Amino acid sequence: MRRNTRLALVATTAAALTASACSGGFEESSGAQQNTGKAGLTILIGSSGDAETNAVKEAAKAWADKSGNTAEVVVASDLNQQLGQGFAGGNPPDVFYADAGRIGDLAKAGNLFAYGDQVSSAGFLDSLAQTFTYDGKLQCAPKDFSTLGLVINTDLWSKAGLTDADIPKDWAGLEAVSKKLTSGDVTGLVISGEWDRIGVFAKQAGGWIVSEDGKTATADTPEMKAGLDEAQKLLKSGSMKYAKQVDAGWGGEALGKGKAAMTIEGNWIRGALSKDFPDVKTKVVELPAGPAGNGTLLFSNCWGVAAKSKNQAAAVDLVKAMIATDQQMAFAKAFGVMPSTTEGAEKFAKEYADDAAFAAGGEYGQGPVNIPGFDPVKAAFNSNLEQLASKDTKAVLADLQKNTEAALSGQ
């Protein structure tokens, strides 16, 4: 009986292995057959809130009515994960938000339909076009962008006896006002403890993780060190704290709850503050310049079109409608992002003078690193940054250099 049992087990295993060797439900990775006629598009977005969701849905509906197709907008709860699983399942959305930092991963895995040449006439801002170019091709159309600015709680500012003249224009100025604003429960400057905020210092010192063409790792340089050292200096002096240290989820929450007098955040803070902390009065100014001049970080998504989509022509048509200046200005009004074209950006700066500081950042902003496989490198770097106050910046940067080089070499 025993021997029969074992034999049976082996036989079953062998049979099972053979059975599963057929490809089954996994889609082939060859190009998808294109549909003709009416298209039904699926659009996957990562929304910042109801305002954004409704705005996109309206825009999609307008296009659908005009073009005679249908468009369904789906809001993702975890965009990257859902995209990943959608690609694996062979049934990705036709159009989706693609974060600048993931362009390399997506392009390398062959998930993107690079239609950049079809929209290049739109006149995108240089920094944006560069962020979304991989392998020499513009992979997708930038949909909008946000930059980081210095957001100041005007009440606390005037209470500390500061005026417009004291708005910091350089690092020394920033250190001085942060110190002045730190008293009692309030910390002068509170930011989220991650590279997506701390990076501004490095940029202001003239450094960045990779070179402009994205082919060399430049993490371990004196400029990057200068930037990290400045952040470390502020942390050690106590005038800058991380949001977690004051029990806030992000800089905006710290500012809203009155735990911070200033924070470094992006356009989205307007909507969040007006919804959750409507009584807090704020003012946004450009970040102070560092040794190498102005510097800020730029965040952007683009309208990615899936390589496996069966409605690529319709998808590109939808994107063209979405990036039209009027549509982008409507988005700007709804949820505060800035248009991605030069024409749109200019119009924005004129209409929304309050956000001029954010708009100015478009000139000298640095987009995210978009090399494939950078996510874990960034996660490890963020781990180190969480304890920046007690680390040796040279060692941290050496680690970053090593990991970035590994990612660049394709590991």
Place this chain on the structure above:
Amino acid sequence: MTRRAAGWKLFGGYAVLLLFAAIYLYPFLIQIATSFKTDAQASSDPLALVPNPFDVTTWQRIFGLTEDSPVPIVRWLTNSVFITIVVTAARVFFDSLAGYALSRLRFRGRGFLFAAVLAVMSVPGVALLIPKFLMVTYLGIYDTYAAMILPLVVDAAGVFIMKQFFDSVPVSVEEAARIDGAGVFRTFWSVVLPMAKPALITLTILSFQGSWNEFTHFLVTTQDADHKTLVTGLASLASGELGAGSQFPLKMGAALLTTIPVAILFFCFQRYFVRGANEGGVKG
């Protein structure tokens, strides 16, 4: 041992027990209390077991009675209820069928099947995340209710419980039915099953608890927001994926909703839970 020493010992014993009981029960009480606090009070006064003021906004938000419904908790609840009911009913039926067959029916390969069941039971959950995703994608049912329900419809542990129980039932009753000419299924359905009530109840409770609290299976087989259950929804809410800010009363309210059904079941059917836990013990 003198009377006084015994008295002190008893007092000490009770004190320790009460302290532990407080530690074990306090988190649940705080859950309830916080769901009735405002956001501000939850941050400023986290210890208090009595909300002041008593605020039902969170519950209104949860059930969609205010204009801003931030999270579709009712949808999650519906999904959880639907899936749990289907899976529990299916498990009770199929597990008892299989358990009976493995215990009572004689057929070639029975020993092999039972060994296979034991083998499958010993695979730790951690090794099953990716396999489940692969199979569900292979079958083309990724992100559907089928993917959420089908794999859970039979569980090896349940089959084992039923087999163990049927092993302990005397054969005489069945033999009597057989001689009377009843078919196998008839014997099973009308004669043996009614005798298995305690085991069935235990199985029902364990299945309910297992499918209601299930997390990783739904995590890897679905992604659409419409397919979220209370548990997966709560997890994405708590890990910060659905909007900013630490809205703890909302999270506590959702956590409470997740806990209540199992709690009610637990208090009503305690001894079956205890029996279920002891089925894992080294008993006969």
Place this chain on the structure above:
Amino acid sequence: MATIDGSRRASGGIRGREAIAGWVFTAPMILILGVFLFIPVLMALYVSMTTWNGNGSPFAGGQNAEFVGLDNYSALFSRDGLTRDNFMQSLGNNFWYVLFVVPLQTATAFFLALIVSNRFLKGKSFFRTAFYFPSVTSSIAISVVFLFLFQNSGAVNAILAFFGINGPAWFSDSRGLFHIALGKVGVDNPGWAQAEVLGRSLWAWSSGPSVAMCVVIGLAIWTTTGTFMLLFIAALQDLPVEVDEAAMLDGVSPWQKLRLVTLPMIKPTLFLVITLGLIGTWQVFDQIYVMGKGAPAGTTLTPAYLSYQESFRSLKYGTGAAMAFIVFVIIVLLTWFQRWLMREDRGTSRRTRRAAAVAVGMQQGKQAGGPS
């Protein structure tokens, strides 16, 4: 009675029908467990030997799913880089987690069982309910509650402040317990601890669980002591009262009675609880997902969670699957080791060992909360 012919026919009929019924009854089980557990594990085994990135079929080979044999496995141990660093850190974290959780939960469960089983105790049912209740609730719901309680200005720190202790920033503190202790006596990253084992310095390996990990440890103990307490209560109730009374008559002190009489008699349950503890602690996932996904600084990263993250977020399914199978092997080895110890010690009967093995599988099924 029927004729000989008739009875032979009848019995053949019954046997035949039984066999068919047997297969029909077990068909759903075979189908579901086979399709959704057995075959997938084999599929995953194959994927662990490829570099599948989620695109197209993992069985098609080619650029998206190159077959690399055991390269994924060896890379996790020998290739210098982030993946190995993360994996080693997760192994280290889980090791400390197991080291703290298993003894503490076993001891607490036993201690509570002893008190609750006391013949003179009133309100047994209430206490048993109170201690067992956390075990039946969803691990996600509990984790969310603990997230709330252990905030920087949350309930736990408020209680500590009442005693004059300044509580740490629980979820942001990545310092290891042993590092903190050594730091107090002036030892901090000394030269002799710089030797690297599998890519991590000895100093890093000996950090102990981080403060954030301690919260997860506390959560685990709080959740599982109930179940194990029930097992101990059942075992204690099975103890023959005569042995107890004989010991008391002999004038043995309570402590001696515990050590020399009670403990030896519940050894099987003790070993069962420890085995279940070992199996459960190497799979901790849900709590990590909710409480930070590895933060701060990767000190709450566990192999189970890392396997998920590597596959579904970094889209390196091959590496993720390899990690999962390595953990599988660790658990199997530990279980065999436990069983070997038990056999050595007691010369237990095959039936008892079989029952114990089954019990282990059952509890695993319940802990995983899934079909198996």
